[in-house]
Amino acid sequence: MKGIVAAFFVLLIAAGCAGMDMRMHRVGSSAPADDRTELKIPDEMKLMQKKMMRAHLATIGRIVEALSEDDLEEAGEIARKNLGWNPEEERRCAKVAAMSGEKDFFALGRAMHEKADEFVAYTTDWDKPGSLKALSELIGTCNACHRRFRH
Numbered sequence: 001m002k003g004i005v006a007a008f009f010v011l012l013i014a015a016g017c018a019g020m021d022m023r024m025h026r027v028g029s030s031a032p033a034d035d036r037t038e039l040k041i042p043d044e045m046k047l048m049q050k051k052m053m054r055a056h057l058a059t060i061g062r063i064v065e066a067l068s069e070d071d072l073e074e075a076g077e078i079a080r081k082n083l084g085w086n087p088e089e090e091r092r093c094a095k096v097a098a099m100s101g102e103k104d105f106f107a108l109g110r111a112m113h114e115k116a117d118e119f120v121a122y123t124t125d126w127d128k129p130g131s132l133k134a135l136s137e138l139i140g141t142c143n144a145c146h147r148r149f150r151h
Helices: 002-019 043-068 072-083 087-100 103-124 128-148
Strands: none
Touching: 043 072, 043 087, 043 128, 072 103, 072 128, 087 103, 103 128
16 A cells, blocks of 8 residues: 555656646757746845755655655644744745745745645544645645746
8 A cells, every 4th residue: 555655646746747847958949948937036045945945845755655654643744844834934935925026926835835734634634535635736836836937
């Protein structure tokens, strides 16, 4: 069962990545333009934000591992501590939105963190199918933001 759950999440994440606009990785003069909105923030802020996004992705991996072991309590705790919506996340999202002038960034960031809170609620109720659906939707909010914005 653990293998099936882990395989499901690998496929889920791979499908999400495949749905992302990967044109920016193509090299050569024939590469189409990246039509996503650039977040116009200082380079130092871009580096910090990329580091946070990598940490979020590592958190998703830890959540998947806990779910593969049927440890919903641990999965929920990981999500609550690392991805949940809180005043600090609100401040960060608002700062990037204000600096970039992109109010949609705040809405998309908040949606991801609130989806993490929804995931936590399902784990608290020991609802594994609901937890998996909420985690899938959480990953979808990440993809929505990456489809809209770039650095």
